[in-house]
Amino acid sequence: MSRSLKKGPYVDERMLKKIIDKKPGDKSVIKTWSRACTITPEMIGFTFSVHNGKDFTPVYITEEMVGHRLGEFSLTRKFVRHGGRMQKEIETAEKQKELDAAKSAKAETEEKK
Numbered sequence: 001m002s003r004s005l006k007k008g009p010y011v012d013e014r015m016l017k018k019i020i021d022k023k024p025g026d027k028s029v030i031k032t033w034s035r036a037c038t039i040t041p042e043m044i045g046f047t048f049s050v051h052n053g054k055d056f057t058p059v060y061i062t063e064e065m066v067g068h069r070l071g072e073f074s075l076t077r078k079f080v081r082h083g084g085r086m087q088k089e090i091e092t093a094e095k096q097k098e099l100d101a102a103k104s105a106k107a108e109t110e111e112k113k
């Protein structure tokens with residue numbers, strides 16, 4: 001749900017103070033817990049370290065991110081693959097096929113020489 005146009009985008013005031021002191025492209029990271037803060041054009045070129053509940057995720061701001069929230073780029077949930085032993089067996093079989101294909105392709109190129 002977007003914020004009303006009358007109120008304008010939510011930008012944390014402390015965040016703006018931190019940005020004013022630095023130059024775009026600066027290598028230092030701005031640490032923040034404000035995931036709800038909207039990304040503004042003034043933030044382009046800075047790297048923010050956004051808290052995801054456990055640790056801080058570095059987020060480099062580009063032009064395409066303007067209008068989004070900082071929290072959108074720092075995921076809070078970790079996806080764990082589904083499946084157990086059977087899934088592992090399938091994946092190892094696929095990897096083995098790829099390795100065999102790479103070896104055979106390499107052998108063919110050596111024979112041509």
